Amino acid sequence: MKINKETVEKVAHLARLEVSEDEKELFAHQLSDILDHAEKLNELDTEDIAPTAHALPIQNVFRKDEVRASLDREAVLANAPQKDEGMFKVPQIVD
Amino acid sequence: MELYQLTAHQLHEKLVNKEVTAREITESIYNRIEAVEKDVKAYITLTKEDALKQADKVDEKIANGEEIAPLAGIPIAIKDNMSTEGVKTTCASQILHNYKPPYDATVIKKLVAEDYIMVGKTNMDEFAMGSSTENSGFSKTANPWDLTRVPGGSSGGSAAAVAAGEAIISLGSDTGGSIRQPAAFCGVVGLKPTYGLVSRYGLVAFASSLDQIGPFSKDITDCAIALNYIAGHDEFDSTSANREVPDYTASLNQDIAGMKIGVPSEYFGDGIDQEVKDAVWAAIKKLEELGAEYEEVSLPHTDYALSAYYLIAPAEASSNLARYDGVRYGLRSEEAKGLVEMYKNTRQEGFGDEVKRRIMLGTYALSSGYYDAYYKKAQKVRTLVKQDFDKAFEKYDVLISPTTPTTSFKAGAKKDPLEMYLSDICTIPINLAGIPALSMPCGLDSNGLPIGLQIMGNHFGEEKILQVAHAFEQATDFHKKQASL
Numbered sequence: 208m209k210i211n212k213e214t215v216e217k218v219a220h221l222a223r224l225e226v227s228e229d230e231k232e233l234f235a236h237q238l239s240d241i242l243d244h245a246e247k248l249n250e251l252d253t254e255d256i257a258p259t260a261h262a263l264p265i266q267n268v269f270r271k272d273e274v275r276a277s278l279d280r281e282a283v284l285a286n287a288p289q290k291d292e293g294m295f296k297v298p299q300i301v302d
Numbered sequence: 303m304e305l306y307q308l309t310a311h312q313l314h315e316k317l318v319n320k321e322v323t324a325r326e327i328t329e330s331i332y333n334r335i336e337a338v339e340k341d342v343k344a345y346i347t348l349t350k351e352d353a354l355k356q357a358d359k360v361d362e363k364i365a366n367g368e369e370i371a372p373l374a375g376i377p378i379a380i381k382d383n384m385s386t387e388g389v390k391t392t393c394a395s396q397i398l399h400n401y402k403p404p405y406d407a408t409v410i411k412k413l414v415a416e417d418y419i420m421v422g423k424t425n426m427d428e429f430a431m432g433s434s435t436e437n438s439g440f441s442k443t444a445n446p447w448d449l450t451r452v453p454g455g456s457s458g459g460s461a462a463a464v465a466a467g468e469a470i471i472s473l474g475s476d477t478g479g480s481i482r483q484p485a486a487f488c489g490v491v492g493l494k495p496t497y498g499l500v501s502r503y504g505l506v507a508f509a510s511s512l513d514q515i516g517p518f519s520k521d522i523t524d525c526a527i528a529l530n531y532i533a534g535h536d537e538f539d540s541t542s543a544n545r546e547v548p549d550y551t552a553s554l555n556q557d558i559a560g561m562k563i564g565v566p567s568e569y570f571g572d573g574i575d576q577e578v579k580d581a582v583w584a585a586i587k588k589l590e591e592l593g594a595e596y597e598e599v600s601l602p603h604t605d606y607a608l609s610a611y612y613l614i615a616p617a618e619a620s621s622n623l624a625r626y627d628g629v630r631y632g633l634r635s636e637e638a639k640g641l642v643e644m645y646k647n648t649r650q651e652g653f654g655d656e657v658k659r660r661i662m663l664g665t666y667a668l669s670s671g672y673y674d675a676y677y678k679k680a681q682k683v684r685t686l687v688k689q690d691f692d693k694a695f696e697k698y699d700v701l702i703s704p705t706t707p708t709t710s711f712k713a714g715a716k717k718d719p720l721e722m723y724l725s726d727i728c729t730i731p732i733n734l735a736g737i738p739a740l741s742m743p744c745g746l747d748s749n750g751l752p753i754g755l756q757i758m759g760n761h762f763g764e765e766k767i768l769q770v771a772h773a774f775e776q777a778t779d780f781h782k783k784q785a786s787l
Contacts, residue, residue, distance in 0.1 A: 241723075244720060247605070253679060256685050259688055260511060261541070262761075263497060265540075288631075297629055297641055
């Protein structure tokens with residue numbers, strides 16, 4: 208098994224996910240299976256192959272840096288779980 | 303024939319000739335929804351009131367003698383991962399259960415400009431992660447051909463809506479097969495355009511280098527018409543291709559004599575059901591009768607595409623889905639002390655299992671110490687997969703294969719994630735290469751379920767795909783078969 212429960216805990220923290228004890232077991236097993244399947248890629252010699260991040264050769268798309276209208280603040284804040292005086296409100300960050 | 307059974311081009315003609323009104327068409331669709339939606343469950347949100355208002359506007363234009371666009375007054379369903387201003391856009395996730403976008407996606411703006419009628423927002427696998435629409439955070443959609451089976455996914459609601467007569471056309475998105483696989487399972491036409499042809503602005507991102515929006519329709523002509531209206535450069539999407547968009551209906555009636563078809567042998571391996579292979583081969587022979595030439599070809603890296611995809615797509619997803627943190631929109635967990643706990647609890651409550659699995663897989667593949675071994679390796683293999691296609695298209699106009707290894711499977715049949723992933727083996731390589739591909743019906747199996755034919759083209763080769771697809775459609779009757787719901 209490539210992934211044990213401790214690795215699941217570590218990755219879950221990096222991804223800001225809370226996982227239960229049962230889920231740790233299940234995800235360790237399932238993620239290991241998927242990564243075992245991915246071992247197949249090592250059959251290929253890719254030493255001299257360039258990676259592809261994107262299928263089309265589009266690079267450096269620029270536009271003029273000019274001021275344009277943006278979304279209305281009230282419309283954007285309408286979805287906020289909590290807001291205060293035109294701002295998003297979050298739980299306390301610093302103790 | 304009822305109005306809901308017709309195609310957009312048939313309805314357009316009737317509208318222009320004043321044989322029907324847009325209101326009658328729209329009412330026919332909602333009556334149909336009334337009758338079958340309880341079984342199919344294709345929609346998350348219905349927008350009937352606005353739809354009828356919009357229909358009246360179109361009727362007024364016609365009454366005033368104004369010219370109307372080909373999609374004016376046509377009821378169209380939208381996958382629930384495309385932003386619609388003021389209309390809930392949930393991605394079938396609890397984390398966005400109440401999210402109403404403050405703006406329209408570019409594709410929606412384009413359709414609005416054509417006076418289309420939005421029927422509603424369709425069900426999907428949560429954040430487009432899945433192949434059966436069983437991963438929806440709200441409900442499971444059924445296959446209109448057999449309600450005990452899945453419609454495919456992730457755009458299962460959009461495919462089922464068209465197959466069940468609950469929409470004339472619909473839009474879906476395709477990251478690894480999410481348009482073509484459900485199109486195959488539901489016996490409709492589905493096109494994944496070339497990466498960059500259709501703007502992704504306002505499409506909620508899953509894997510940004512693979513996602514592409516495309517149409518579902520009942521026939522090839524409607525597919526070409528829909529593509530005409532959603533394709534094109536968009537300055538709001540920096541990955542959008544800046545090139546002229548042709549009239550995709552123009553190539554439809556052209557002869558296919560002399561066209562060269564490649565048949566990739568890797569797509570006809572042991573994992574592919576014999577009935578599916580037989581139907582696809584019969585279609586290739588039919589195209590030969592129509593004057594095309596075919597030859598078997600090898601795409602040697604096909605077997606590696608699935609593994610590469612299941613590293614690249616989750617990696618991109620883990621980054622894209624970091625934005626769901628309970629701060630600006632959607633769900634926020636109430637039971638949390640401090641910010642980090644709020645993030646974690648919100649994401650725990652809001653995401654389903656498959657989404658969590660992929661976020662973790664992607665986070666792992668991108669994490670320090672594993673990046674080169676997994677993510678970078680997968681990107682290098684992506685190059686090899688793409689080169690296979692580049693080489694094939696030097697010689698062939700299109701490639702033809704099955705869309706899926708089997709026809710639709712029973713709901714609940716695939717419990718193991720890896721087993722579910724394998725249902726996308728014929729569609730995933732196309733997204734890695736960024737090329738366009740279409741699925742269309744080419745027969746029914748012994749259970750009476752539709753079989754999908756996949757036609758792939760080179761980058762921006764949509765016209766050739768549609769030309770071949772149309773020739774096949776005109777020579778056969780498969781597109782006329784409808785689910786007996």
